[in-house]
Amino acid sequence: MKLRVLVFINAFAVAVTLSVANYYFQHNWHAVIVTFSVALIISFLIFYYLIEKYIYSKIKLIYKLIHNLKLGRDLRDALGEHVSADPINDVEHEVKEWAAQKKDEINELRKQEKFRRDFLSNISHEFKTPLFAIQGYIDAIQDDDLEDKDMARQFLQKAARNVDRLSYLIKDLDEISKLESGEIPINYSKFKINDLLREVIEASEMKAKQHHIKLIFKQKYDDSILVYADRQKISQVLINLIDNSLKYGKEGGNTAVSLFDLHEQVLVEITDDGIGIEEKFLPRLFERFFRTDTSRSRQIGGSGLGLAIVKHIIEAHQQTINVRSTEGLGSTFGFTLQKAKQNLPFPSLPTLKS
Incomplete structure (x- = not known):
């Protein structure tokens, strides 16, 4: 509601009240009209002055303060000073929005503090x-x-x-x-994902034999598939995931690497038939140092950061990684990669910070 409208309503109420009182005592319509007119004008001026000086000016300051705090100095200067014609409604909206934003920031800070501890x-x-x-x-x-x-x-x-x-x-x-x-850049290049999978599997065969686990490459496509990614970092992802499957696989079991050709992406999956993971642990599986079985994990060794590194690398490629698992039956880790388009130049993709 605008200031003049608010003042007029209050002045009108006072004028009506005085006019009714005047008519009650004098029963003179001419005096009532004069009283109403004079009371309306005087009340309007008095209310306008008092509200403008002691209430509305303060509300404008609060509104400008919250508005500037929300925008920030740089954005505020770019947009210029902004004072709404109806700051009462706007300040209510701004305060609610600002309070919600601050609540979210506080909750996020609490999460970060818990994560830090x-x-x-x-x-x-x-x-x-x-x-x-x-x-x-x-x-x-x-x-x-x-x-x-x-x-x-x-x-x-x-x-x-x-x-x-x-x-x-x-x-x-x-x-x-x-x-x-973001200190480590993502060096994009075209390469054949089939060939990289074979290289990583061959390099992991000795470790697989030590665990008495058989590595299988379930290739469904005769033609090699070109992807656009950082070959070295994707190699690290594959090594970490296969190493993880060997650590938690069962003796005499299998680890299968599968490749699926999607429309614009390639899906790579590493599946084992090991101990599996309880469903309640799946959301936290990519956290740093998170272990589902602490005693066994200590015996197996490792830094506890392998899956966290895998997640960061895949997300830096603007792709996704997921896991599905059944306790006692095994686990499957899958991630996507961007397919390389034939005979087309590729724009440089930015490196994302996690």
């Missing part, structure tokens, strides 16, 4: 476990004063494995930090 707790635990193990082995060797050389050799080998675990952890932390900040 969990991350610090997880990373301290991940570092503490191998460090305590290394310290224990070194203390045992020092106490023995190298008299039992066989024991010293065994302890040094175990300490070396824990040092390797620390190295993997630091390397993966550094990589995921750079992926999140």
Whole structure:
């Protein structure tokens, strides 16, 4: 409601009240009309002055403050100063919208704070476990004063494995930090995804034999499929997913790599027949350091960052990754890639920050 309309309504109410009172006491219509006119004009002027000076001006300041805070200085300067003709309704709308925005920001900050606490707790635990193990082995060797050389050799080998675990952890932390900040660029190129799958499978065969698991490439297409992505990083994605399937697969089982030709994309799936994952854990599976089976995961080893790195790489390609799993039957991880268009130039795609 505009200021003049608001003032007029109030002045009209006062004028009517005084006119009715005048008629009640004098019963003179001429005096009533004069009273109504004078009261309307005087009330209008008084109300307009008082509301404008003590109420409306304050509302305008509040409106401008909230409006400027919402837009930010740069955007506000670009748009110029803006004062609504009806700031009362606008300020109500602005306050509600601003309050909702601030509520969302507070909730997001709380989530980030919880994530920070969990991350610090997880990373301290991940570092503490191998460090305590290394310290224990070194203390045992020092106490023995190298008299039992066989024991010293065994302890040094175990300490070396824990040092390797620390190295993997630091390397993966550094990589995921750079992926999140966008420091690692996505170098797009055309390549045959079929050939890359074969290379990764051949490179993983030795590790698969150690786990007594058979690697299978379920290729449904005779012709090679060209994709447009970062070959090195997609190779890392495949290695991480196959390595994950071998760690949690069952002895004597299979890990199958499948390729599906979609309309404008290619779907790659890695399927195992291992222990599977409970449904309640699936939404958190790509979180850093998240483990569904802590005791077994500690025995298997690894940094706990492999799936988080996979997710960051795929999302940096503006693609999607998903997982479906049934406990006791196995899991399937699938991700998409952009198909390369034949004989057409490709625009450079931006690197996204996660």
